[in-house]
Amino acid sequence: MEVVGAPIRVQSIAEKDLKVEVPPQYIQPPENRPSQPSNGNAADHKIPMINLGGDRDLNLLCKEIGSACTEWGAFHVINHGVSTTLLDQIRKFGSSFFQDYPMTEKLRYACDSNSPASEGYGSRMLVASDDAVLDWRDYFDHHTFPLSRRHPSRWPHFPPNYREVIEEYSDNMKVLALKLLGLISTSLGLSSSFIEESMGEVYQNITVSYYPSCPQPELTLGLQSHSDMGFITLLIQENVAGLQVSKNDDWVTVDPVSHAIFVILGDQTEIITNGVYKSAVHRAITNGEKARLSVATFHDPAKTVSVSPAPGLNPPPRYHEVVYGDYVQSWYSKGPNGKRNIDALLI
Ligand SMILES: O=C(O)CCC(=O)C(=O)O
Ligand SMILES: [Fe+2]
Numbered sequence: 332m333e334v335v336g337a338p339i340r341v342q343s344i345a346e347k348d349l350k351v352e353v354p355p356q357y358i359q360p361p362e363n364r365p366s367q368p369s370n371g372n373a374a375d376h377k378i379p380m381i382n383l384g385g386d387r388d389l390n391l392l393c394k395e396i397g398s399a400c401t402e403w404g405a406f407h408v409i410n411h412g413v414s415t416t417l418l419d420q421i422r423k424f425g426s427s428f429f430q431d432y433p434m435t436e437k438l439r440y441a442c443d444s445n446s447p448a449s450e451g452y453g454s455r456m457l458v459a460s461d462d463a464v465l466d467w468r469d470y471f472d473h474h475t476f477p478l479s480r481r482h483p484s485r486w487p488h489f490p491p492n493y494r495e496v497i498e499e500y501s502d503n504m505k506v507l508a509l510k511l512l513g514l515i516s517t518s519l520g521l522s523s524s525f526i527e528e529s530m531g532e533v534y535q536n537i538t539v540s541y542y543p544s545c546p547q548p549e550l551t552l553g554l555q556s557h558s559d560m561g562f563i564t565l566l567i568q569e570n571v572a573g574l575q576v577s578k579n580d581d582w583v584t585v586d587p588v589s590h591a592i593f594v595i596l597g598d599q600t601e602i603i604t605n606g607v608y609k610s611a612v613h614r615a616i617t618n619g620e621k622a623r624l625s626v627a628t629f630h631d632p633a634k635t636v637s638v639s640p641a642p643g644l645n646p647p648p649r650y651h652e653v654v655y656g657d658y659v660q661s662w663y664s665k666g667p668n669g670k671r672n673i674d675a676l677l678i
Contacts, residue, residue, distance in 0.1 A: 339454060340434065340437070340438075340452075340454050340469045341357075341454055341465075341466075341467050341468060341469050341542075341543055342429060342434070342469050342541065342543045343434055344543075345543035345544065345545065345546075346543070351546055352546065352547065353467070353545060353546060353547050353550065353551055356463075356464065356465050357464065357465050357466075357467055357550075357551050358464065358547075358550045358551065359464055359550060359551060359552055359555075360464070363464075363552065363555070363556070364549060364550055364551075364552075365548070365549065365552065365575075365582070365616040366582075375578070375579070376578065376581070376583045378403065378405065378406060378407060378576070378583065378585060379395065379398070379399035379402075379403060379406040379407065380406070380407045380408075380409060380588075380591065381395050381396060381399060381406050381407065381408050381409070382408075382409055382410050383408050383409070383410050383411050383412070383510075384409070384410025384411075384412075385410065389517070392514065393514060393517050393518035394518070396511075396514050396515060396518045397518040397519070400515060400518070400596060400604075400607075400608035400609075401607065401608060401609075402578075403576065403578065403611060404558075404576075404595070404596040404601075404608060404609040404610050404611035405576050405585075405593065405594060405595045405596065405611035405613070406593075406594050407588055407591040407592070407593055407594070408507075408511070408591060408592050408594055409588075409590060409591050411507055411591075411592050412503075412506070412507065412510075413503045413504075413507060413592065415589070415590045417496070417499060417500055417503060418567055418589070418590065418592075419589075420496050421496060421497070421500045421567070421626055422567065422568075422569050422624060422626065424487075424490060424493050424496055424497075425471070425539035425541075425624055425626055426541070426569065426624045427489075427490060428452075428471060428487045428493075428539070429469065429471075429539075429541040429622075429624070430622075431489075432487070432489075437452050438452065440452040440471070440485070440486075440487065441453065442472060447659075447663040448472065448536065448659075448663075449472070450472050450473065450474045450482075450485055451471065451472060451485060452469070452470070452471050453469070453470055453471075453472065454466075454468065454469045454470070456468075456554070456555075457663060457666055463666065464555070466552060466553060466554050466555060466615075467542060467543070467545050467551045467552065467553050467617045468540050468541065468542050468553045468554055468615065469540075469541045469543070470538050470539060470540045470541065471486075471487070471538070471539045471541075472536055472537070472538045473486055473497055473501075473536065473537040473538075473539075474536055475497070475498070475501035475535045475536065475537055475628075476501065476505060476532075476533050476534060476535035477532055477533070477534065480534070481498070481501075483497070483498065497537065500537065500626075500628075501535060501537060501628070504535065504537070504565050504628040504630075505533060505535055505630070507565060507592065508533070508535075508562075508563050508565060508628070508630040509527055509533070511563060511594060512526040512527050512530070512562065512563060512600075512630075513526075513527065515563075515596075515600065515604075515608065519604060519607060519608075519641075519644060521641055521644070525641065526562065526600070526603060529603055529632075529636075529638065529641075530562055530599070530630070530631075530632045530636070531632055531633055531636050532632075532633055533630055533631075533632075534561075534630070534631040534632065534633060535628060535629065535630055535631075536628070536629045536631075537626065537627070537628045537629075538626070538627045538628075538629070539624065539625075539626050540553070540554065540615070540624065540625045540626075540627065541622065541623075541624055542554075542573060542615060542617055542618070542622060542623040542624075543622050544617070544618055544619060544620055544621055544622050545617035545618065545619060546619070547619075548616065548617040548618055548619045551617050552614055552615065552616060552617065553573055553614075553615035553616060553617045553623070554614055554615040555614060555666075555667065555668075556577070556612055556613070556614040556667070556668070556669045557612070557613070557614070557667030557668075557669065558597065558598055558601075558610040558611060558612050558613070558667070558669070558670050558673065559595055559597040559598065559610065559627075559629060560597055560598050560599070560631070560658060560659060560662050560672070561597040561598070561599055561629050561630055561631030561632070561655075562596075562597050562599045562600050562603075562630050562631065562632070563594065563595070563596060563597055563600060563630050564594070564595040564597060564627050564628065564629050564630070565592050565593070565594060565595075565627070565628045565630075566592070566593040566594075566595060566625055566626065566627045566628070567591075567592055567593065567625065567626050568585075568587045568593075568623070568624065568625040568626075569587065569623065569624040569625070570587050570589065571587070571618060571621045571622070571623040571624075572584050572585070572586055572587060572623075573615045573616050573617065573618060573623045573625075574593070574613060574614075574615055574625065575613060575614055575615070575616060576611050576612070576613045577611070577612040577613065577614075577669075582614070585613075595610075595611050595613065595627075596608055596609070596610045596611055597610050597629070597630075597631075598610045598658070598670075598672065598673045599631070599632065599638045599655065599658075601650075601673060602638050602639065602640060602650045602653065602673070602676065603638055603639070603640060603641055604640070604641065604644060604645075605640035605641060605644045605645045605646075605648060605649055605650065606640075606645065606649045606650065607644065607645050610670070610673065612669050612670060631655065632655045633655065634654075634655055634656030634659065635654065635655070635656060636654070636655050637652050637653065637654050637655070638652065638653055638655060638658075639651075639652035639653075647678075648678060649677060649678055650673075650676045650677060650678060651676045651678060653676055658672065661675070
């Protein structure tokens with residue numbers, strides 16, 4: 332059992348001579364274990380791919396976004412304005428930290444394992460509790476917006492331009508997130524700035540997740556089933572699949588598309604749209620042969636901001652107003668367990 336504060340990382344377990352069995356605290360109860368992907372209706376299971384480029388007709392674009400948000404709460408975007416070189420660079424640099432740094436060096440960047448979402452190199456999403464099943468994942472969390480939270484000196488110092496690339500990526504992701512929130516607002520007949528203004532100052536975190544190859548992928552999860560707690564997450568992955576989105580009680584694998592960015596609606600978007608758009612329940616499975624890397628960029632409000640359904644949208648209001656900081660605290664103390672936290676706000 333992990334001692335609170337001890338620097339255990341999944342990568343160090345995976346690299347020990349433990350080729351056959353994972354430690355018991357990583358074994359999921361049978362109902363949470365990944366089963367074979369369903370072979371349900373393929374058309375139903377095709378994740379939307381939305382082209383943001385060129386001179387697209389705004390009505391048509393908003394229609395596509397609206398149906399992706401209603402049916403999935405998640406979609407790919409292409410021609411999003413972020414250069415493929417930058418996407419490739421961030422994947423390469425993220426992976427270099429986990430693969431090229433010795434463990435002693437990585438641990439110099441260890442996050443504070445006693446406070447949730449603290450910046451740096453960690454492994455546990457929830458603050459330690461003895462009975463939790465653990466995720467087969469290590470991560471590096473960067474705090475990137477507001478600028479007052481941005482301390483590049485706490486990020487990896489190698490490759491030499493790691494910090495500049497993270498900053499450039501952070502700026503690009505914020506622009507894209509606000510553009511998408513504008514389109515999402517417009518698609519509902521709200522003013523294009525409605526969600527942006529309700530969110531207020533953007534709090535952005537960039538989490539690079541590293542899932543070492545796992546000797547028992549059938550018993551483990553890289554990341555347990557959850558919905559993201561903020562407004563919108565933008566995710567890219569390396570060319571090893573593992574992210575799955577829940578759709579009509581099936582798990583659908585999100586195949587990596589190297590030049591696309593995967594958009595995931597978070598719980599605050601579900602609340603503000605009064606449930607017209609749903610946050611996507613997703614999880615990561617592990618891989619028996621290969622390690623996997625993803626980079627998720629989260630966009631949240633300040634902890635003091637209250638979020639409630641937009642007036643007049645799909646009345647009556649279906650969610651209680653919530654102070655974001657209270658939402659985060661409950662999420663981290665109870666754990667996500669699919670949509671447990673947002674369900675608790677249903678009127
Ligand atoms: O690794 C992935 O693809 C999923 C990451 C994720 O869902 C998260 O960090 O919230
Ligand atoms: Fe997530």
